[in-house]
Amino acid sequence: MNTNLIRDVIIVGGGTSGWMTAAALARTLQGQYNIRLVESDEIGIVGVGEATIPMIQRFNHVLGIDENDFLRETQGTFKLGIEFVNWGKLGDRYMHGFGTIGQDTYTVRFDQYWQKYNQQGKVAKLEEYSITRMAAKANKFMPANREVENSPLNQIAHAYHFDASLYAKYLRKYAEKLGVIRTEGKITRVVQRDTDGFVTGLVLEDGTTIDGDLFIDCSGFRGLLIEQTLHTGYEDWTHYLPCDRAIAVPCESAPTLLPYTRSTAHKAGWQWRIPLQHRIGNGHVFCSQFISEDEATACLLANLDGKPLADPRLIKFTTGMRKQAWNKNVVAIGLAGGFLEPLESTSIHLIQTAIARLIQFFPSREFSQIDIKEYNRQSRFEFERIRDFVILHYKLNQRDDADFWKNCAAMAVPDSLTHKMEMYRASGRLLRVDDELFAEVGWLQVFEGQNMPVEGYHALVDLQTEVDTLEYLESVRDVIKKCVNVMPDHAAYIAKHCAAPRS
Numbered sequence: 001m002n003t004n005l006i007r008d009v010i011i012v013g014g015g016t017s018g019w020m021t022a023a024a025l026a027r028t029l030q031g032q033y034n035i036r037l038v039e040s041d042e043i044g045i046v047g048v049g050e051a052t053i054p055m056i057q058r059f060n061h062v063l064g065i066d067e068n069d070f071l072r073e074t075q076g077t078f079k080l081g082i083e084f085v086n087w088g089k090l091g092d093r094y095m096h097g098f099g100t101i102g103q104d105t106y107t108v109r110f111d112q113y114w115q116k117y118n119q120q121g122k123v124a125k126l127e128e129y130s131i132t133r134m135a136a137k138a139n140k141f142m143p144a145n146r147e148v149e150n151s152p153l154n155q156i157a158h159a160y161h162f163d164a165s166l167y168a169k170y171l172r173k174y175a176e177k178l179g180v181i182r183t184e185g186k187i188t189r190v191v192q193r194d195t196d197g198f199v200t201g202l203v204l205e206d207g208t209t210i211d212g213d214l215f216i217d218c219s220g221f222r223g224l225l226i227e228q229t230l231h232t233g234y235e236d237w238t239h240y241l242p243c244d245r246a247i248a249v250p251c252e253s254a255p256t257l258l259p260y261t262r263s264t265a266h267k268a269g270w271q272w273r274i275p276l277q278h279r280i281g282n283g284h285v286f287c288s289q290f291i292s293e294d295e296a297t298a299c300l301l302a303n304l305d306g307k308p309l310a311d312p313r314l315i316k317f318t319t320g321m322r323k324q325a326w327n328k329n330v331v332a333i334g335l336a337g338g339f340l341e342p343l344e345s346t347s348i349h350l351i352q353t354a355i356a357r358l359i360q361f362f363p364s365r366e367f368s369q370i371d372i373k374e375y376n377r378q379s380r381f382e383f384e385r386i387r388d389f390v391i392l393h394y395k396l397n398q399r400d401d402a403d404f405w406k407n408c409a410a411m412a413v414p415d416s417l418t419h420k421m422e423m424y425r426a427s428g429r430l431l432r433v434d435d436e437l438f439a440e441v442g443w444l445q446v447f448e449g450q451n452m453p454v455e456g457y458h459a460l461v462d463l464q465t466e467v468d469t470l471e472y473l474e475s476v477r478d479v480i481k482k483c484v485n486v487m488p489d490h491a492a493y494i495a496k497h498c499a500a501p502r503s
Contacts, residue, residue, distance in 0.1 A: 006033070006364065008036070009025060009029075012215060015165075016348060017335065018039060022037050027062065035180045037180060039182070050164050054157045063174065067143075070167075071500075072499065075279075076276065078490060080260050081096050082261045084263050086266075097133035102130075111444050116457040117469065131155060131483055132158070134481070139491075142493060144156040161275055185204035190225060214329055218336060223322070225336075226322055226325075226332035227322070230328060232322050232323055234320055234321070235322070237319045241319040242407075243285045244288055245285070246286070247312045250308070252279065253278065257494070263343060265399070267404065268291035269287055270343065271284045272342065282300060290402070325338075340383065341390065349437070350383070353382060354379065357378055382436070396451070396452055419431075428454045428456070430444055
């Protein structure tokens with residue numbers, strides 16, 4: 001028997017991050033390790049992360065979760081993208097749709113051919129070359145049909161909207177079936193080893209001591225282990241992303257069940273709208289320097305689709321990340337590791353990738369510092385690149401109606417983002433570095449949707465004649481239109497396959 005293996009994995013905190021971690025580790029470690037999750041019913045969870053991006057499908061697939069069962073249990077709906085309202089100028093609307101745009105056929109990417117003739121006013125809007133955007137606009141949905149080759153129906157990419165608290169409950173059942181032990185209790189003291197400061201145990205309010213080898217901090221913003229115990233430090237990004245508050249409230253459903261998230265920019269922040277089967281999740285993310293909490297709440301309540309179903313709840317945050325996601329024998333996952341506002345629905349994805357990285361670098365009792373350093377390097381790269389993408393939305397605004405937006409447009413941004421903007425402005429070039437989360441198609445839609453001017457295009461586009469290129473572009477647009485026409489209504493698809501029971 002290998003005595004170098006750790007035996008006891010302790011997860012501190014439940015919620016989405018805690019139970020995603022417990023479920024994934026239980027599935028991966030196959031009963032060879034003791035996994036315990038400690039949480040207190042007295043301590044609330046944030047629980048507003050109800051919108052996702054397509055990679056959540058991979059997480060559920062690894063766990064062997066049936067999509068329809070999962071959506072039924074979490075009152076979930078399908079998501080084809082995010083609509084942005086008022087983010088360029090007041091009155092502007094565009095969508096960041098999932099999946100591909102167009103069909104690559106010639107020497108360079110599809111969007112470069114579109115760029116040339118868009119600059120000449122000879123082509124349709126970018127959205128008309130995206131099946132997810134056009135389906136979303138028509139309130140249509142179906143999953144990708146893998147049996148249809150060379151068709152946009154094969155390229156439909158989707159994610160989900162769901163009740164995060166129900167997802168946590170769903171995963172708790174899953175994890176406990178695989179042997180995860182849940183301990184109810186409030187942690188009053190953390191025990192550390194004198195020699196190196198490693199965490200060795202937790203003392204609960206009733207005096208119970210829980211010992212462990214590896215501790216995973218899913219305790220939310222407070223970071224009970226990573227910060228309160230190990231004093232790891234936090235990198236504040238408020239100078240790039242100044243919003244520091246959110247008001248959240250659910251409301252009654254609207255007549256039409258939309259297959260996309262909506263983000264509407266207001267005078268000092270933005271409002272999310274997440275449609276579930278039985279309600280709509282809403283929130284107003286804002287900067288307290290430019291608007292009061294009362295004003296922000298009033299703005300949110302004035303822009304709901306229906307009657308509020310609960311009292312508005314205030315959430316305070318500081319955008320940024322821990323200086324180390326893994327410190328000693330503690331790994332911070334979820335809000336304990338950092339926070340990026342949910343503008344592009346990345347919160348649950350960051351939990352997912354942190355778990356995957358932990359499995360990749362799963363430690364022995366030696367806790368290799370080289371592995372920990374690489375884990376932290378990858379975590380930082382991921383956070384910073386998502387940060388840049390979120391900053392882009394603020395930086396590219398042309399709003400002249402409010403000081404908040406003027407300040408955002410004028411602010412200095414990271415060099416990594418400046419470089420991407422300069423490349424796009426010069427020739428519409430899109431760069432993806434080291435498999436960063438958002439691919440070229442995502443950057444393209446935000447650049448174009450928020451009116452970023454483009455001065456040129458890829459030189460090799462001119463290898464094709466204008467007649468051939470315009471015919472090619474029109475054929476792609478026409479096929480997408482025909483595909484959307486045969487897709488079912490989003491609400492009808494849910495009613496047939498995954499309707500949640502009415503309570």
